[in-house]
Amino acid sequence: MRFKWSNVVLFFGYLFLYFPLICIVIYSFNESRFVSTWTGFSFKWYKALISDPIILRATVTSLKVAGVSATASVILGTMAAIIIARWGAFPGNTLFLGAITAPLVMPEVVMGLSLLMLFVGMESFFGWPSRSGNITVIIAHITLTLSYVTLLVQARLQDLDNSIEEAALDLGASPLKVFFVITLPMIAPAIVLGWLLAFVLSLDDVVIASFVAGPGSTTLPMIVFSSLRFGISPEINALATILMTILSIAVIMSAVFIYKDGNIKNM
Amino acid sequence: MYRIEEIIISWFSELMKKIKGRHFLVAIPYGWVFVFFICPCLILIRISLAENLIASPPYTSLIEWISGYMLQIRINLGNYMVLFTDEMYIRGFATSILIAGTSTICCLLMGFPMAYAIARSSEKIRGILLMLVVLPFWTSFLIRVYAWIMLLSPCGFINNLLIRLNLIEAPLQLMNNSCAACIGIIYAYLPFMIFPLYSAIEKIDYTLMEAAYDLGSSPLKAFFSIVVPLAIPGIYAGSALVFVPAIGEFVIPELLGGAQTLTIGRLVWNEFFGNMSWPTAASLSIILLIFVVFPIVFAQRRREAKLSIVD
Structure with missing residues (x-):
């Protein structure tokens, strides 16, 4: 009896989670511009999407920003995680930990606003960073994603037995060698997951990018956001379907990767 | 020298x-x-x-x-004074708290049965069920909001369906109100509620439930006197995880809430981009941060109190 009840709950729960997304996928193949009528199956909106130069340029910008910021964030985040997990108390440790995790809970508008104010101040003092390039968005996204990456890698490091590292150090390996030969391979799943998460978060952000982006660095979410203000658009359906397909494949692949590694419980 | x-x-x-x-x-x-x-x-x-x-x-x-x-x-406190005297800002604070609070409660009411059902499902499919909860979270945030525009808008899916079934004559105004903003927030942040609840419920020892049944308790009573109290850490964590991003949310109220759903996030945006008033936008942000910090400190205190009892 209870078994049935829980199945009903799960059915409606997952229906709520997936029905809206399935609608998007179905209507992306609708020939008509309107949701009201189904006139036939077509790839029309995909073609329109691919031949739209504004969307293409914004996609390239977004991918560049996401790639660079995810990579930088993983490097910085791994450093921060090692500091937090391995070296314990440093002067200002509590403040550092607080500041590194605070972007997790910081409202996006506040973060975007404060970073823009910093960039404007810095530009008038040092003449850098110039808001005409992508650099401001990249910096903002690194700051945003750093906390996620740090927490993921740090959780992994804390689960690891650091006696292996200590043994290697005792046997005369240099700290750098220990890091690259022992620590890095062991935290690799967390780093991959962290990179992926940082990439997706960067690709997804519209508010912070809207604040800090200059005229030349319009990202894809900014384009999508401004077109959503005018309501339903079938091109966005097509775009959403493509994005969802890519992201689900990436997530499933990373899950398989982590699962095969036998570390799913640690994630 | x-x-x-x-x-x-x-x-x-x-x-x-x-x-x-x-x-x-x-x-x-x-x-x-x-x-x-x-x-x-x-x-x-x-x-x-x-x-x-x-x-x-x-x-x-x-x-x-x-x-x-x-x-x-020269320190100007005028920016803060205005926020507590001007009706627009006060209404903005109230709207934000109301929307965030309602969505948190709805998330809890929807997330708890789901988390419980997942925790009680067989271990084989549990991983898949959990992954299905996170998967929408990995699709773009804007797309998830857009999905609801498509469902709720006057020429959207729900209105069309109702007209086709001859239940209504003219399209209902489902979008551009605070209810739509709540639905959007619930949809976007439900995974944040389910995960902490799941990890709290998963730890519960079910022999306690069996003991309660043996002693003649009804399933409902056993649920409310055993599962709910033991899941309280998860309830606090999940509520904080939903409430905190919901209160500063900008995109969802902007796209689904219509002109009258002015949340703090939207006020900050409007002050900055519309009125070009940096000081007002900054002081609004500071107030927003206070609204964010408060529930976190509260949840943390509760957790620490709980831990000290356990110790």
Whole structure:
């Protein structure tokens, strides 16, 4: 009896989670511009999407920003995680930990606003960073994603037995060698997951990018956001379907990767 | 003079000897966080205390030298005063809290049965069920909001369906109200509620339930007197995880809430992009941060209290 009840709950729960997304996928193949009528199956909106130069340029910008910021964030985040997990108390440790995790809970508008104010101040003092390039968005996204990456890698490091590292150090390996030969391979799943998460978060952000982006660095979410203000658009359906397909494949692949590694419980 | 230079140089080389690789390693993330997180926060506080100015940058400086010898510090609390006297801002705070609170409660009411059902499902499919909860979270946030525009808009899916079934004549106004904003927030943040609830419920020892049944308790009573109290840490964590992003949310109220659902996030945006009033936007942000910090501290206190009881 209870078994049935829980199945009903799960059915409606997952229906709520997936029905809206399935609608998007179905209507992306609708020939008509309107949701009201189904006139036939077509790839029309995909073609329109691919031949739209504004969307293409914004996609390239977004991918560049996401790639660079995810990579930088993983490097910085791994450093921060090692500091937090391995070296314990440093002067200002509590403040550092607080500041590194605070972007997790910081409202996006506040973060975007404060970073823009910093960039404007810095530009008038040092003449850098110039808001005409992508650099401001990249910096903002690194700051945003750093906390996620740090927490993921740090959780992994804390689960690891650091006696292996200590043994290697005792046997005369240099700290750098220990890091690259022992620590890095062991935290690799967390780093991959962290990179992926940082990439997706960067690709997804519209508010912070809207604040800090200059005229030349319009990202894809900014384009999508401004077109959503005018309501339903079938091109966005097509775009959403493509994005969802890519992201689900990436997530499933990373899950398989982590699962095969036998570390799913640690994630 | 010569000696002083010598001392400085020797002191500096001494310092350079002490600095090793690991210090540089510490300095890089420390420096990053200091420059790009702590500094912006300080600048935000500083600008919130300035006066509005039609110039570039559009605010006054707090400290000024007047006629070469007088140091003048002008701190303007007017930006904060306005926030607590102007009806628009007060209504904005109320709307934000109402929407965030309602969505948190709805998330809890929807998330709890789901988390419980997942925790009680067989271990084989549990991983898949959990992954299905996170998967929408990995699709773009804007797309998830857009999905609801498509469902709720006047020419959207639900209105079409109802008209086709001859249940209504004209399309209902489902979008552009605070209810639609709530639905959007629930949809976007439901995974944040399910996960902490699941990890709390999963730990519950079910022999307690069986004991309750054996002693003649009804399933419902056993549920409310065993599962719910033991899941309280998860309830607090999940509620904080939903409430905190919901209160500062900008995109969902902007796209689904219509013109009258002015949340704090939207007010900050409008002050900055619409009125070009940096000081007001900054002071609103500070107030928003206070709204965010409060539930976190509360949840943390509760957790610590709970832990100290366990100890």
